Amino acid sequence: MWIYEKRLQYPVKITKTCPKTAQLIISQYGGPDGELSASMRYLSQRYSMPIKEVGGLLTDIGTEELAHMEIICAMVYQLTKNLTIEQAKTAGFDAYYIDHTTALWPQAAAGLPFTAIEFQSKGDAITDLTEDLAAEQKARTVYDNLLRMIEDPEVREPLKFLRTREIVHFQRFGEALEKTKDKLDSNNFYYFNPEFDKNMFHGKL
Amino acid sequence: MSENHLAIANVPIQQWGELYTPEEALNAGTVFQDLNMPFFATESVMGTTNPIANDTGSLGASREQQDREQLMTKINQISFFLDDLTLYLDTHEKDAKALKLYHEKSQECAELKKQFAQKFYPLTKLCVLHCEKGETGFCLQDGPMPWEGACV
Numbered sequence: 245m246w247i248y249e250k251r252l253q254y255p256v257k258i259t260k261t262c263p264k265t266a267q268l269i270i271s272q273y274g275g276p277d278g279e280l281s282a283s284m285r286y287l288s289q290r291y292s293m294p295i296k297e298v299g300g301l302l303t304d305i306g307t308e309e310l311a312h313m314e315i316i317c318a319m320v321y322q323l324t325k326n327l328t329i330e331q332a333k334t335a336g337f338d339a340y341y342i343d344h345t346t347a348l349w350p351q352a353a354a355g356l357p358f359t360a361i362e363f364q365s366k367g368d369a370i371t372d373l374t375e376d377l378a379a380e381q382k383a384r385t386v387y388d389n390l391l392r393m394i395e396d397p398e399v400r401e402p403l404k405f406l407r408t409r410e411i412v413h414f415q416r417f418g419e420a421l422e423k424t425k426d427k428l429d430s431n432n433f434y435y436f437n438p439e440f441d442k443n444m445f446h447g448k449l
Numbered sequence: 450m451s452e453n454h455l456a457i458a459n460v461p462i463q464q465w466g467e468l469y470t471p472e473e474a475l476n477a478g479t480v481f482q483d484l485n486m487p488f489f490a491t492e493s494v495m496g497t498t499n500p501i502a503n504d505t506g507s508l509g510a511s512r513e514q515q516d517r518e519q520l521m522t523k524i525n526q527i528s529f530f531l532d533d534l535t536l537y538l539d540t541h542e543k544d545a546k547a548l549k550l551y552h553e554k555s556q557e558c559a560e561l562k563k564q565f566a567q568k569f570y571p572l573t574k575l576c577v578l579h580c581e582k583g584e585t586g587f588c589l590q591d592g593p594m595p596w597e598g599a600c601v
Contacts, residue, residue, distance in 0.1 A: 250572045250595055253532065254475065255525060257598035301539040308532060318596035374458055392490050404491055408478025411486055412533065418460020419540035425457065433457050 246307070253311040254405045258322040258398045263337035265394055266323035267353060272316045272390075272406070274350025274358035277382040279316055279406075283309035285363035285379060289372045294438045294449055295427065298369065298420045302376075305413055312409065315402055317348050323399075369438045373421040377414055384410040463537070465546055471526035471554075480533040517569050524565060524572070527558045 272278045286306035293299040324337070324346045332341045339355065350358035364375050387407035394400060427449065429435060436444040453459050467482040474480040510518070534551050541547060562572055566579035570592035580588040593599035 247573050247575065249528075250570075250592065251521060251525065251528075252595045253525070253529060255522075255598075256596070297539060297542065301536065304535055304539055308536075314596070318598070321596050322598055370457070377458060377460075388488050388490070391488055400491065404487070405475075405478040407488065408485060412479050412481070412484050412536065415460065415463055415484060416536045416540055418458070419462055421458060422460065422462060423540065425454075430452075430454050433454070 246310075252315050252318055253308070254315055254402050256315060256318040256322060256402050258319060258396070260323075260396060260398070261326045261328075261331060262323050262396065262399075263327055263331055263335040265396065265399055266320045267335070267337055267340065268393065269316060269323075269390060269399070269403070270320050270351060271353035272383070272386060273313060273320065273348070275352035275356075275386070276362045277379065277386050278350070278352075278358070279309050279313035279383075280350050280358055281362045282306075282379060282383060283313060284360065285365065286376065288363075288365040289376070292367055292439050293372075294369055294442055294445070295420075295424055298373070298423060301416060301420050305416065308409070308413075312406055315406065319399060319402060320348060321346075367437070367439050369424045370421070370433060372439075373417055373424060376417040377421070380410045380414040380417065384414075462540070465541075465544060471530040474533065475526045475529045480530055481537070517565075520561065520565050520568070524558070524561050527554055527561060530554050531558060 274280055283306050286302040286309065290299040290302035290306065293302065327337070327341075327346055329341075332338050340349075340351075343349070352358075363379070364372070366372050366375070384407055387403055387410065390403050391400060391407065394403070424438065425433060427445065428438060438445070442449070463481070463483065468474075468480050469477055469482060469485075477485045479485055531551065531554050534547055534554070538544065538547050538551060562576055563579045565572060566576040567581060571577045571580050571588055574589060577587075577589055580591075582588055
């Protein structure tokens with residue numbers, strides 16, 4: 245169960261319409277390393293995690309990613325809500341406008357729709373946590389790239405906030421991996437699949 | 450803590466260290482000074498005050514809106530402090546300092562949200578009971594939508 249809280253985790257107040265910027269940051273909504281992808285990845289992986297605390301962490305980070313998705317959507321919305329047709333044409337936002345007007349739709353910067361193919365839920369705790377570490381780094385790189393291109397401080401501040409969150413989440417997933425390793429034989433972490441072969445823990449989970 | 454082993458990723462467990470204040474933490478994106486690792490391309494504008502996450506309110510806004518924004522900013526700061534502490538506690542469940550701080554800030558946060566519902570509008574379903582007009586009309590949809598940027 246989730247409870248909605250009627251505020252953004254980090255406030256967004258953008259006063260200047262800029263469809264070009266909207267088209268770039270929409271990638272963090274529906275792109276390959278976006279917040280929707282991140283959220284669905286963690287919220288899908290958690291069910292079969294052998295260590296309860298790791299499943300709990302995936303729930304909490306997956307939930308925070310939903311809040312990040314809302315921040316990105318608020319930014320895209322505010323960057324385009326007063327859009328004129330002229331602005332849409334000159335900024336190259338016209339193709340998006342034809343299909344969605346100024347509504348929000350999850351897609352990558354290059355126009356590819358959001359897809360679950362972007363993330364994995366593999367059913368092996370080491371594999372999934374290693375994917376999660378990589379996912380946080382990929383998202384950080386996207387924020388780095390956005391911060392190189394975008395100059396408006398009203399847009400940069402939320403992006404900087406979100407970038408730092410990727411680093412914090414990386415640290416937490418690293419700690420979750422250490423917790424998982426602690427339950428395994430360090431001579432061979434790969435002797436069995438900790439998510440599937442649970443009887444190999446002999447009740448020690 | 451695990452030692453290093455071949456053929457698997459290794460991330461050291463974070464040790465408790467210096468914290469930011471709730472105001473600083475929301476601006477930095479973390480409560481933990483050790484985890485604040487800014488990108489060089491953002492350094493040139495560092496040192497300037499964040500135009501958004503401060504409590505000065507909007508220029509030209511009504512008194513009520515200013516009060517509301519001030520309280521909302523406090524809620525954002527305390528809530529984020531708790532968000533970051535939650536993740537820390539998920540992997541450090543016995544850390545006494547973190548636990549104590551979590552309880553203190555949780556109480557503070559609950560009190561602020563109650564005040565916000567009493568003065569302005571409820572932020573969650575659970576806040577509806579603190580709402581003044583609770584018996585004459587449903588207040589859950591009162592106030593601006595969060596993505597409008599009207600109440601930061």
